[in-house]
Amino acid sequence: MERLTDHLIVISFDCLSSLDFPTLVELPHFQELLNHKAYCKNVKTIYPSVTYPCHATIVTGKLPNRHGVINNTLLQPGNPSPDWYWYRRYVKGTTLYDEAKKANLTTAALLWPVTAKANIDYNMPEIFANRPWQNQVTVSLLSGSPLYQLDMNRRFGNIRKGLSQPELDDFVLESTVQTIQSKKPNLLLVHFTDLDTQRHLYGFSSVQAHEALRRHDERLGRIIGALKQSGIYNNSTVIVLGDHSALDESKAIKLNVLLRKTGLIKVNKRGKVVDWKAYCKSCDGSAYLYVKNDNDHETKSILKKLLDELTKDDRNGIEKLLTNEELCPKGADPNAYLMVEAHQGYYFTEGLNGELIDTITAKDVKSKKYTVASHGYSPDKKNYTTVLIASGKGIRSNAIIPSMHLVDEGPTFARLLGLDLGDTDGRIIREMLI
Template sequence: MERLTDHLIIISFDCLSALDFPILKGLPHFQELLAHGSYCKRVETIYPSVTYPCHATIVTGKYPNRHGVVNNTLLQPGRESPDWHWHRKSIKGTTLYDEAKKGGMKTAALLWPVTANADIDYNMPEIFANRPWHNQILVSLLNGSPLFQLQMNRLFGHMRKGLNQPELDDFVLESTLETIKRKPDLLLVHFTDLDTQRHYHGFSSEEAHAALRRHDDRLGRIVGALRDNGIYDKSTIVALGDHSALDESKAVQLNTLLKEKGFINVSHRGKVTDWKAYCKGCDGSAYVYTKDPVSTQEVKALLERLQPDPANGIESILTGEEAARKGADEHCSFMLEARLGFYFKDALDGSFIHTITPEDVKHKRYTYGSHGYSPEKENYSTIFMAAGKGIRPHLEIPSMGLIDEGPTFARLLGLTLEDIDGKMIEEVLDI
């Protein structure tokens, strides 16, 4: 199949929303991208609309229950900091970067979710030290490209302050500019500055707007690096979001009720020793898993008692079968959607409904903005912009899905993603 571009640069600005479009139009580098390329400001995300399932969807063209990454974190009841779906092995089937590698292309990924131990030439995976005895640099080195990462850390490691933003994205940016010198055929980059600001300061906060301006500068620097390395005219630049976000001020902590009613047993140290039902949060939604038919019926009755009262924060209850039809985990017994102003937490202690205080947010125990909600929520679309080689200019696509991005990217590289849920957006391609 004919290749439409020499270099595909995919930049994910985590939590970039369709509601940001009026602001992006006024920022110089986003403005330039929009002026020369095609865009869609109504991209439907997936369910649950959290970062890791979204990024696995972007590179597979599949819904979460088909690619296997059904949540950010693993089901590990009671663990204070559950492990994330960091590793490539979490994804079933092939990905865009696997197909590119099979096609003899040079690949690079910087903090792209679910890429630990992936077969990527220049790989700095998003993975963090999640045990007291783990060392962050060592964990990253062992799960990505060691020499490449050592070089990036030597050059730019001083910029980082742990996982704090905007320092982390500044480090990722400098590493990206350095990686462009290697002229990869496929480059995947993930920036989380905006997502962090929205979580801790709210959707429309000044901190979020400042992050958008920083992202515009980052986009401009990447375009500049493509020019400096003589590959701008042979490149396709994509800027996209994975989900939007909504403000919230209350956390629904269903496990506190499940524990009270004997579905979860804990030791005197507070460790979960056994459970018959457990609520696994996805922020704006939650899975409820049960272990036996009796528990399933009892939990169903409990949820049906709670749901009608708006103060309990549960907008709707899906069965496992209904969740599966929306692309979520068919192994759950129920999937809950939060009402506006609420989100779900896995906490085992405290009140069932927790009203969030500035102190909670300051210590990063709770947030003021969340995602994970249903794609059917109003004003909850994300955004897609592409320009450069292989892209038709001046085209607005009325609507598309996150599942359509992978097959479209594959076509740009002259590749095919098999067995997908999405479709190629052919009208944006200059075939």
């Protein structure tokens, strides 16, 4: 299959929303991209709309129940800091970077989710030390390309301040620029989380979120500049995308508090979970309800009745209850017994103590107990779509795509590189390609 471009640069600005588009068109580097572009400002995301499933969908063209990454974090009941779906092994089937490697193309990924231990030439995976005895640098080195990461850390490690933003994205930016200049990869995947962080901490339309958008514009300018300085700009395609939007919230729902009171979760004297029959696994704006033993029909009956009753009163924050038969066609985890969707203004946590509903305070946010904006909601929520902007080689100029789905991105990116992702849930958006 003919390649339409020599270098595909995919830039994910986590939590970039369709509602940000009026701001983007006023920013100089986004403007430059939009002058020679195809774009869609109505990209429907997946369910649940959280970062790791979204990014796995982008590189596979499949819904979560097919690629296997059905949440950000693993089901580890009672663990206050569950492990994430960091590793490539969690993704079923092939990916964009796998197919690129098979075609002998040079690949690079910087903080792209679910790429730990992936077969990527220059890989700096998104993973963090989640055990007291672990060191962040060591965990990263062992999960990606050691020599490459050592070089980036030697050059730019002084910029980073742990996982705090905007310093982390500034480090990723400098590493991206250096990678473009020294490696000239055929496929580059880079993930920036500054905007997502600011929205979680300060709200969707906060001053801090707008400042993050401006920083992203500067980052985009630096990346475009690096492509030009490297002499590969005219043979490159630059893709800017978001994975999901976000909604402000002021109340946290803790269904595990009720499951504990009902005896479906058992804890010891220190409050640690020692056994469970049912568990609420948060996806922020939605949540899975798991039953430990699929043949435990008594627990299923208790759980269904409990949630049916809660859903009757809007003050409990539950907008909708989905059965397994209803959630599977949406692409969510087929192993979940039920799924609940939060009303706007609410989101789910896995807390075991206190009351069912907590009102979120500034102190809660400062202590990182809660956030004031989140995602994970149904893609059918109003004003909840994301965006895609494409510019450069192989892209049709001034092509406006009225609507598309996140699953369409992988097949379209594969076509640009002359690759095929096989049986996907999406389609190639040929309207944006030459």
